[in-house]
Amino acid sequence: MLTKQELEEFWAEASEIYLNHISIDCVVFGFHEGQMKVLMLKSNNEEAWYLPGGFVLKKEPIEKAADRILKIRTGIDKIFLQQFRVFGAPDRSKIHNEMYKDMLPKEQNFFDQRFISIGYYALVDFFNVNPTPDDFSELCTWRDLNDLPKFQLDHRLIFETALDTLRLQLNYQPIGYNLMPKEFTMPELQKLYETILDKKLDRRNFQRRMLGFGILNKLEQTRKGGAHKAPYLYSFDLDNYQAALKEGLKSGW
Amino acid sequence: MLTKQELEEFWAEASEIYLNHISIDCVVFGFHEGQMKVLMLKSNNEEAWYLPGGFVLKKEPIEKAADRILKIRTGIDKIFLQQFRVFGAPDRSKIHNEMYKDMLPKEQNFFDQRFISIGYYALVDFFNVNPTPDDFSELCTWRDLNDLPKFQLDHRLIFETALDTLRLQLNYQPIGYNLMPKEFTMPELQKLYETILDKKLDRRNFQRRMLGFGILNKLEQTRKGGAHKAPYLYSFDLDNYQAALKEGLKSGW
DNA sequence: AACGCATGGTGTAATTGGTACACAATTGTA
């Protein structure tokens, strides 16, 4: 929550540079130690969590806006982004509106208006992210999909819609490529699929099918260190992956 | 194109009731005589065609806005609508902006601003539609997918994105149900699939698979009148259709 | 009324793809 002075300062700039009524909210997915993670921010002085977001500059393409917003939150430059839905219920930011309602007159209060939010999901390599809080948050951090906090506003809905979209697009978007590190083992990739699909897959059939797509390069090395047989490392063959995705990876999971 | 007076009148009302910066554009699909059709409008005094669209009332949910807009254009009440993308290039309505630029000062000109447009596609039963022009058009009519006119603004992009989405969602949305009339023959339904997928399908395998989904009711009657064997009529079993779509109609086309 | 033609309806063999396993290989540890 902002102080009156901070609100005044924010308004002075925001009303100059941003479009009214339009916001962007992003669901940033990362995959780490076999768990799916979402990047979230925690409000100052409150146990309220929200998704990274922001506004659109007056002459900025919306994709660029999402890029810019996430560059600041993650440090990543060319982030993989997909628009997935607009959230436009008239009272979706009611709590937010009322929080700042009495602090400034309506004409000077950027937050006292209806916002229609464009939802993007982003896929990142977990290790490349440097989580950075914004002006309204004291904390920016990864949260595990199995241990999510209470969401502010309609951000729970936005998150869930993003996850559903991810599931539906698994055979049509380079989701593995963007969430996995450069090199990975087959069991690691399988864990990603199992997490997104929320079901167990047969180890042996998964491997054969993945290899059958012809989108993986088998590397010479293996991942040593585990207490057991060392699995081979793979990387994606991006050209083949893209080509295969055009038709959709044949017959779903 | 509006006259100065019409523009003034439009502005007086629009700026009172609509949100700034936000518009809605709809791609309305219909299916008639084995051909896919799109509902389009033709500008007054110009050979420029565009998609039905409009703006969002200040306290209106965006889905309601799309509903309201299409109710006026088609006469249909509960239309099947799906949001599919937002179009937010900063210069997307440049031509439109400049057309009216000099007629009124910026503060009194609803059209002299950047619009971010929310794209919806709609599916309707061709025969239920009563195409009705809006204030800027002299004509509202169906156009064949194989004989499309020149589009205004970025409406060609919007249309193509809608069609791509339709193709991708064929196994996940009740597309057949909403585009076909209550009763239809198997060859008619097959034609719809072939049109959307843009490829020929085997007559016999199509029939068996469709029936295999258990989403069709075979009716007693046949469609007489053709010069050949009369095909059976079918209707959708909506409950089963919806249930099957949740998982997606198994393994694509 | 008999015939032919174009189209719709049903059946089936061959192929492909998915599923459910068995078994061998490898790695660190006891």
Place this chain on the structure above:
DNA sequence: TACAATTGTGTACCAATTACACCATGCGTT
């Protein structure tokens, strides 16, 4: 060195898809 846990590969079985053949039906023609 044996063992436990995990990975890599092979295979038999079942289900689904494909590519057809063949029959049925309705209308037009002779």
